[in-house]
């Protein structure tokens with residue numbers, strides 16, 4: 549069985565959950581092998597974590613020559629690794645960086661690329677992907693017909709699976725050309741931490757829309773009582789109430805938490821596209837005809853400014 553390369557999404561060696569999801573998908577189509585761009589010192593620790601979730605091998609690519617530049621060196625290193633290992637596919641997390649590296653790699657290899665898959669399974673002639681298009685109204689099955697399939701997968705498309713594989717480390721020395729070092733990073737600033745979970749990884753998401761009137765305090769209060777991430781509709785983002793990084797939907801992030809609480813959000817199709825696969829959906833809306841109520845498991849018709857503080861108080865009291 550051929551290897552399936554999974555490009556690791558991490559922050560200073562802390563592997564993010566979408567990578568663990570990719571490992572579960574990789575296992576369906578071959579032998580999962582992760583590619584970690586980072587310090588070789590962290591290789592063993594990262595390999596142990598990735599091994600726990602199915603990575604049989606972890607290629608460690610020293611990022612000393614890579615981290616000071618934008619994505620071109622990563623694509624170049626991956627080209628060399630793909631040429632050496634001839635994998636059955638390469639999987640990336642569907643994010644800004646994952647898609648850009650995958651696109652560059654596709655050009656270098658002359659290979660086919662599929663972006664924003666929500667599922668990957670084995671087919672008779674290689675991996676078959678599922679994409680959800682037109683705001684979730686259609687699903688498309690696709691396969692790459694030329695070269696190594698390069699596939700970017702949306703976060704929360706599947707659940708990580710613990711398997712306890714070995715996760716052995718193999719260092720891969722890539723040669724980075726001067727041509728790949730043309731876009732240098734001159735300054736980097738980590739985003740201020742809110743102390744809340746990352747939106748796409750959170751088990752609970754509490755979102756607010758235009759119905760908040762710009763006051764997100766009740767939404768944030770409930771989120772904090774539940775240990776949840778905060779999300780927003782595009783109307784709230786376009787009004788300047790929340791940054792775009794909080795937007796859920798077709799042109800924002802896709803979330804699939806255990807619980808999604810939509811407050812003052814009408815349920816437009818573009819918002820649904822980013823949250824309709826949530827396991828349980830609760831909505832608070834003062835309009836009983838709001839379309840969001842078509843997809844909820846539990847709905848409250850009421851003013852969020854009174855419903856949310858009351859719910860927060862109850863939850864806080866129960867937690868003691």
Ligand SMILES: Cc1cc2nc3c(=O)[nH]c(=O)nc-3n(C[C@H](O)[C@H](O)[C@H](O)COP(=O)(O)OP(=O)(O)OC[C@H]3O[C@@H](n4cnc5c(N)ncnc54)[C@H](O)[C@@H]3O)c2cc1C
Nearest residue numbers: 757758759781782783797798799800812813814819834852
């Ligand atoms: C190409 C394209 C891409 C888009 N991408 C996205 C996207 O990624 N994400 C996204 O969200 N939208 C997206 N949109 C916009 C989308 O069509 C809607 O306009 C948007 O989702 C509406 O946001 P909303 O539900 O907050 O506002 P509204 O539709 O105005 O709904 C507000 C709701 O709040 C309720 N309400 C008002 N006051 C209260 C109160 N006090 N208590 C309780 N309920 C109250 C109202 O009854 C209403 O249902 C996109 C649109 C286009 C054309």
